[in-house]
Amino acid sequence: MTIDMPCTRTQLAPRERVIANTWNPNHVSPDKMELLKQSIVDNGFCFPIVTIHDDERDLYVIIDGFHRRLICDPEWLDIDPIPVVVLGHDISKRQIATVQFNKARGVHQVDLDADIIRALVEQGMTDADIATHLGIDLDTVHRYKQVTGVAELFRNSEYSLSWEMVD
């Protein structure tokens, strides 16, 4: 099977011509938007926005990357023009592609996330820096740094008084 590589044909398009589709069910929470912004600041724009070209209106309709497109707006990082790739998909193929892009991804095993955070601490990063760059709050950093486990939280708690039922 020959696999096409649209990513090698990335082009720059004027920001106002790249518009949202009407079907994307993906939701990105505000903290993840901050993380996306931080990621683009830290790493640059690595993934072009995937679009189809609407020839009649000369618009690029987004298949994947709506939130990357948002980040380009003036209230976020103000990027213009923006990198896009253009696919030739018909309507159902577009909708399917959106779902594929959104869902075909992994999750982080909690243990391994904790390992990364501990490694960053050992490399001398502050908790605040870790929170900013990984898009998590300080409370979460502390939870992950805690290595001895949940039982330790109760080391100083007092035993309750016992009771029984009597007639």
Next chain:
Amino acid sequence: MPTQRFSGKTVLESARERMAFVFDACPEVIVSISGGKDSTVLAHIALTEARSRERRVGLFFLDEEVMYQSSVDQAECLMKLFPGVGKPMWLQVPFKLTNATSVTEGQLDCWEPGKHQVWMRPKRSDAVKAKPWDVNTETTRNRAKGFGFYDAIENLQRHHAGAAFLVGLRAAGESPNRWRAVTKYPIEFGGRRVYWGTRRESVATLYPIYDWNTHDVWRYIWDAKLPYSKVYDWQFRKGYPISAMRVSSLIHERAFKSICDLPEFEPKTYDRLLKRIKGIALAQEAGRSAKLFACRKLPKNFSSWITYREWLLRTHADRERVPIFEKRFARHLVNEFVARQQCRQLILNDYENNLTVDSSPDPREALIRYYDEVL
């Protein structure tokens, strides 16, 4: 009317006294372990008591096959903790578990004979692999449902007639059912009347840590440096409140939400589970969704719970069960409050009626009527 009386001792002192009393009263003591924190603490207190008396204590683990690997590891740990004191009773026998995640595969036959290629894990060499009780006199509570989890426990208990079974059930912060179990119905045991137990035939089940709170359990685990299931630490890191941290079964109708986090906790267990039973992928994605499984929000293309219920009945994938639902629903009141609960049963394919429907007048209608009158 029984009342609750505080004793002036700590729950740990009292639990040790209760344990000594059980060992005095009964020559055979068996602790049920689940891999969870409560049974871990109970097993440790029992093992300590047994060792001081140079006696042995049975450690009974009913292996559900579809379990967190961490629970399996924890059970193994406990069985090795006091060599020569703990007497392992690791049961890997066939029984049925409700699978609330699939409409076409409503029950999982765990450890189904001849299906060893698809089992979550191979059976252990040290496990009890055949039912130890007499299968000719075996009892089943509900023949239609088949031989289930509680049947396995009941038959094992009968097989150990005269033994004391210890369970880490706690009254505090748990369901009203549990509170009732440990406070309502006293039994005669060891020449005393005890409220913290239940009895069936010659078998007493006792709850020596019934009055413990969650923090007591953790304090004990910390002090005794006990191993505990890693699931608790993962849940803690994910921000679960302490009260919501629990290691439960993975697939029955109240617990399948634990599948939502499984890929982040135990990716390998999740991958095997996908191959083992149907419905897992959907439960993982939508298990927390208020619309789908919990049935809290009406999907937007329906105008009422009643029309949603009709649609669910019409399109239900498990056609054979539809008459069961229709017959049951015909006995219920017709209102939105009831219809929402019926939708939940349909979505979970709860033909067994485990999540019973409260067929009462819609509280919302009563409230509206009340305000119509006063305003």
